[in-house]
Amino acid sequence: MSRAQVVILGSGTPNAEADRVSAGVAVAVDDQPYLFDCGHGIVQRVVQAHEAGLIQWKSTNLTRLFVTHLHADHSVGLPDLLFTPWIH
Numbered sequence: 902m903s904r905a906q907v908v909i910l911g912s913g914t915p916n917a918e919a920d921r922v923s924a925g926v927a928v929a930v931d932d933q934p935y936l937f938d939c940g941h942g943i944v945q946r947v948v949q950a951h952e953a954g955l956i957q958w959k960s961t962n963l964t965r966l967f968v969t970h971l972h973a974d975h976s977v978g979l980p981d982l983l984f985t986p987w988i989h
Contacts (some may be wrong), residue, residue: 908956910946911938915974922946923974932958936966939978944985960985966976 906929908925913921923940925949932968934944947960963985 908950910943910950911940912976913940913942915947915972922970923978925978927956927963929956929958932962933986934958934965936982938969938975939966940974940981941977943978944949944981945949 908927908929910925910927911922912980921940922945924926924938925940925943925946927934928937929935944960944963945957946986950956951959961989963982966979966982982987
């Protein structure tokens with residue numbers, strides 16, 4: 902039986918907010934995450950969630966991305982996502 906997990910990584914608005922990052926949701930099936938949107942701060946939220954024990958997978962497991970639309974608050978974190986495997 903497959904195991905699924907939904908993690909809301911960011912739910913902020915296009916405006917900069919001190920306590921919220923931009924849009925991003927991960928759906929993990931058997932520890933393979935599928936990322937929906939990649940706003941500013943999403944990769945950092947994945948690292949935080951992993952360190953807090955909320956998820957088992959690491960940011961380097963983010964290899965599949967679905968962008969719902971091209972507004973900046975849904976896509977500006979893409980460079981972080983692309984370069985993360987080279988850093989970690």
